[in-house]
Amino acid sequence: GQQVMQIPQYQHVQEGEDFTTYCNSSTTLSNIQWYKQRPGGHPVFLIQLVKSGEVKKQKRLTFQFGEAKKNSSLHITATQTTDVGTYFCADYYGGSQGNLIFGKGTKLSVKP
Amino acid sequence: DSGVTQTPKHLITATGQRVTLRCSPRSGDLSVYWYQQSLDQGLQFLIQYYNGEERAKGNILERFSAQQFPDLHSELNLSSLELGDSALYFCASSVRGLGGELFFGEGSRLTVL
Numbered sequence: 001g002q003q004v005m006q007i008p009q010y011q012h013v014q015e016g017e018d019f020t021t022y023c024n025s026s027t028t029l030s031n032i033q034w035y036k037q038r039p040g041g042h043p044v045f046l047i048q049l050v051k052s053g054e055v056k057k058q059k060r061l062t063f064q065f066g067e068a069k070k071n072s073s074l075h076i077t078a079t080q081t082t083d084v085g086t087y088f089c090a091d092y093y094g095g096s097q098g099n100l101i102f103g104k105g106t107k108l109s110v111k112p
Numbered sequence: 113d114s115g116v117t118q119t120p121k122h123l124i125t126a127t128g129q130r131v132t133l134r135c136s137p138r139s140g141d142l143s144v145y146w147y148q149q150s151l152d153q154g155l156q157f158l159i160q161y162y163n164g165e166e167r168a169k170g171n172i173l174e175r176f177s178a179q180q181f182p183d184l185h186s187e188l189n190l191s192s193l194e195l196g197d198s199a200l201y202f203c204a205s206s207v208r209g210l211g212g213e214l215f216f217g218e219g220s221r222l223t224v225l
Contacts, residue, residue, distance in 0.1 A: 031211060042114070042202060043155065045213035088155065092211065099168045100145065100214060104154035 006103035014111050019076040021106035023089035030092045032072040038085040079110050118217035130191040133220045137205030144186040145204040193224045
């Protein structure tokens, strides 16, 4: 079945450094969604990308959807301790079905 | 507060037992999703309901079952529990049957001893 691969699994950065997580698929993605889960919390929706080559920004966060719709990335500029958490990408598998399949996530830790 | 309510928040039980987890979606949301998250693991999709009907099924064990009631709340039933079923079970809701963001509840943490 379709798998959404995320790398890296873990990332440790110093506060102020940049951070990027990548989401890759061997098949064409329908729409990519990104979620953030704080430690001890629940996943919270960040954004959805739909169009090939789409780029969206939310303050220090930049989301990109690849031209071939087989990859996506989330880049955080100048990380802060509030960015700590696990970032998941997710895609709907099967077109007409409702399985929103999540990648395994990238766990970000930020050292002050 | 996402508007999705899950009960109970914590549950401790023994192997072989049966438990029911409950989820109330956001007002107006027709879809309910169930996910399992084991320690330091990703979110494993279990099942989705839309307006009372099963819409999609993931790697849900035969010992697990779910349903969505006419008032749109959903229940996940876990039976013949094993140690490996210990996990955080999330419910999420969305307005549509396909597409759109999911709103997650705070989860039900199940511990099987």
